[in-house]
Ligand SMILES: Nc1nc(=O)c2c([nH]1)NC[C@@H]1CN(c3ccc(C(=O)N[C@@H](CCC(=O)O)C(=O)O)cc3)CN21
């Protein structure tokens with residue numbers, strides 16, 4: 001059986017072994033992902049990939065708690081991180097109240113918060129009250145509407161310096177790791193070198209301390225869009241559609257059910 005990672009072992013992995021993070025939204029997939037993943041992220045991307053919405057902004061705390069419970073049921077030996085959804089950490093009191101709900105109502109090991117220098121005080125308030133926090137810097141999906149799209153970061157010297165400041169501020173606030181999303185690879189490499197906690201990349205190149213992908217993207221199940229950073233390790237949608245088509249044919253021709261499926 002797999003040994004569950006801890007805050008300490010995750011921190012120690014920096015410079016030793018890349019961390020493997022995958023999202024999951026339910027017990028079924030969490031169980032399939034658990035053997036290979038170091039960390040399972042219950043991402044608010046579930047609002048798109050599970051609930052069919054066009055961005056993450058309308059995900060609710062109740063939804064995140066529901067899905068986190070399902071994931072924890074399927075992956076009892078995995079370190080589980082629950083994304084704090086949009087609007088649930090606008091100030092430190094709200095953030096703590098809502099993160100405590102996640103800790104009391106699920107078995108999550110940590111929460112994730114989007115933002116850098118501007119969120120450092122909130123991160124500090126959570127970590128000093130017993131909530132382990134994973135940061136998230138660079139492209140922030142919850143800023144989709146305010147920024148008018150998903151914008152790759154680190155394209156200017158100014159952006160590079162501000163990413164380094166973000167990482168340092170989140171580290172100083174007590175976070176044990178940081179997701180860095182949609183950042184030029186050479187810049188992400190420098191950001192990773194500027195802190196002692198692991199930086200887990202998504203669309204941030206290979207010179208970081210780990211990688212995260214959305215499971216439905218990497219399994220080729222999500223057809224709405226495919227960011228450049230996604231590699232499809234399975235032709236999921238083709239396999240599923242072909243299987244259902246096969247079932248349809250067998251139902252319509254009477255080839256299914258056979259004797260072995262019949263009482
Ligand atoms: N299924 C899924 N996968 C994800 O990776 C993901 C979600 N959902 N939902 C939340 C956010 C949104 N993410 C996204 C979505 C789109 C792009 C995208 O279209 N990127 C463009 C580049 C944009 C630019 O150049 O500024 C691309 O071509 O990759 C990136 C990240 C990452 N997250």
Ligand SMILES: CC(C)C(=O)C(=O)O
Nearest residue numbers: 023043044045179212
């Ligand atoms: C893309 C990952 C890092 C995420 O935040 C999510 O799945 O919601």
Ligand SMILES: [Mg+2]
Nearest residue numbers: 043044045083
């Ligand atoms: Mg997210």
